Amino acid sequence: MAVETRPAPAPPAPAALAAKVRTLAPTMTRSMQRVAETVASDPAGCAALTVTGLAERTGTSEATVVRTSRLLGYPGYRDLRLALAALAAQQEAGGAPAVTADIAVDDSLVDVVAKLAQEEQQCLADTAAALDVTQLEAAVAALSDARRIDVYGIGASNLVGQDLVQKLLRIGLIAHAHADPHLAVTNAVQMRTGDVALAITHSGRTTDVIEPLRVAFDHGATTIAITGRPDGEIASYADYILTTSTARESELRPAAMSSRTSQLLVVDCLFIGVAQRTYETAAPALSASYEALAHRHSPRNNHR
Numbered sequence: 001m002a003v004e005t006r007p008a009p010a011p012p013a014p015a016a017l018a019a020k021v022r023t024l025a026p027t028m029t030r031s032m033q034r035v036a037e038t039v040a041s042d043p044a045g046c047a048a049l050t051v052t053g054l055a056e057r058t059g060t061s062e063a064t065v066v067r068t069s070r071l072l073g074y075p076g077y078r079d080l081r082l083a084l085a086a087l088a089a090q091q092e093a094g095g096a097p098a099v100t101a102d103i104a105v106d107d108s109l110v111d112v113v114a115k116l117a118q119e120e121q122q123c124l125a126d127t128a129a130a131l132d133v134t135q136l137e138a139a140v141a142a143l144s145d146a147r148r149i150d151v152y153g154i155g156a157s158n159l160v161g162q163d164l165v166q167k168l169l170r171i172g173l174i175a176h177a178h179a180d181p182h183l184a185v186t187n188a189v190q191m192r193t194g195d196v197a198l199a200i201t202h203s204g205r206t207t208d209v210i211e212p213l214r215v216a217f218d219h220g221a222t223t224i225a226i227t228g229r230p231d232g233e234i235a236s237y238a239d240y241i242l243t244t245s246t247a248r249e250s251e252l253r254p255a256a257m258s259s260r261t262s263q264l265l266v267v268d269c270l271f272i273g274v275a276q277r278t279y280e281t282a283a284p285a286l287s288a289s290y291e292a293l294a295h296r297h298s299p300r301n302n303h304r
Helices: 014-027 030-041 043-047 051-058 062-071 077-094 109-130 133-144 156-170 181-188 207-218 233-237 255-277 279-297
Strands: 149-152 175-178 196-201 222-227 240-243
Touching: 014 030, 014 077, 014 109, 030 043, 030 051, 030 062, 043 077, 051 062, 062 077, 109 255, 133 196, 133 222, 133 240, 133 255, 149 156, 149 181, 149 207, 156 175, 156 196, 156 255, 156 279, 175 181, 181 207, 196 207, 207 222, 207 233, 222 233, 222 255, 255 279
Parallel strands: 149 175, 149 196, 196 222, 222 240
Antiparallel strands: none
């Protein structure tokens, strides 16, 4: 019997490099941060440098440059350098990248709306650019064929999980969202081969989310993680990893707000993919659910 292996994540597209740096910078050492921020801010200049040249420019070592390249998703510095050259060409052809701006306590609501809209657009664009379609396709296939689907999330991530579960239920799949960590673990014990467990955690370190995913993984379920930290502990128990991006965190806009935006995009991609794959059963199920609720949306004067 052949052992199924997870598809290897593809190197990020050139346009996703800046998003990757923003996502992973908090987990890097100071020297690796210098390398990552330098290549993201000046792709054209860095593309012309050898590994030795980039190490000298950033005041680091060649080993640090190579480690940073790999952490960003490239097999080696040569691959990162090619991506930098492609990114520089894209920027020259398409203009400068968007710049994010923090919200100040004395900003007018007009400014707040404009800044939030800009942040949300950038967050969605970054997530779309960084999303590994190979991993996404594998996750869609697993969900489509699942006997049962359990979703784990805490706080804002649980709201995203509930959104996914409600969508899946309406196309006839058996899905549950667990916010209570104890209930999540006791349910995960019942997971088996053919079931799917999906965890949502921005940090990749939330114990109450990692624990049920680990239990489901150990019991043979296919596991999926939606996370902003693909190098976090959650990755140890995930067959498929879907990486999200977030805007910069500020005092007035915690990570939970920006991470939810990118998580919802990934959830929508999963749902649409599953609905396409199961269209023959999904379409009638959706129609039936609409019909069941139709009377609740009738004009008020129909009830007079």
